[in-house]
Amino acid sequence: MRIAIANGTFQAAYLFDIFKKAGHRVILINSSRDDANYLLRTKHAKVFVGNPWSRHVLEDAGVASADLFISLCDEDTDNFASCLVAKKVFGVRRVISLVKNPQSVEIFRKLGIDSAISSTYLVGQSIMNESSVESIIKTLSLENDKIVLLEATILPRQKIAHKKIMDISFPKFAAIAAIYRNYSVIIPNGQVELYPKDKLLIVCGKEDEEKVLAYVRDEA
């Protein structure tokens, strides 16, 4: 895959390493000559210098051939402009933007940016996930929050404990993808019995998350 990274200093260097290691081709673009020199010095990578929202800079960098465009500018509006140029002018299929203002996460998605990432938003999300650990349930969102992976530990008092999967009417809109028990993974079929302390990995649509949680938590 070809990945273009616009702006960013340490973040760009870090992502550059990850993507290179995974065998991707990385295009670096940076509006600051100092940052470009830093990337050149530390990563020995070619950097196209110029504003990533400028059409001729992205053209020189060959962004039209990129499969993914990641914008790491300091200003949210600069990230928006860069992503829009990459998408509308150069036809990059997937664009990801860093955003400073956590409010922008939702708005950027509404404005057609495939993914918007805010560190504050992520901190908030992970704190919320932490707090749901107390209720023994962790969630992971996939595909822009459309699919969720729930991790639920079975408690002895729950209705589904000590029952075979075939005997409980597990909701049709969700599936138990795996059970983690005694350090081993079980891919379940109807014959498998659920025990307390089993960790269930459940896949479902975001809209059904609450219903699934309610079902699992239901106590006898």
Added chain:
Amino acid sequence: MKNKTVILGCGRLGASLASYAANKGLNVIVVDSSKDSFDRLEEPFSGFTVTGDATDTNLLEKEAYIQTAQEVIVTTGNDNVNLYLAHLCSLVYKVPRIIVRFDDPKYEILIKDLEGVSAVYPFQLSYESIVKLGEAEE
């Protein structure tokens, strides 16, 4: 408040348009991050001024009442901010009429699919006027 015009950016152009619209009897709300920029408004100014960041949705909704605006004029000094605001006003707030100013005429392709948006390019206008003056001389 009916027939409301929201002007984002109170530079020379924004301030002149705000004064013009207010004198015409329209309800005008003008937003700028710098309080001093409102000195450019003609006295007396019958509209409202809001000091703050025009990209802040809280401010747009609760202080500039963007959701019920008839018209938004986007004239901040930064093309990327203007581009973002044009998209936001069109796609999220569905403002019926949006006029946006860009220094760089290349931004045209980035807004051409947006509902209700028309753009003005001072560079293009100056260029055309100067070429026309040159032709008149010949």
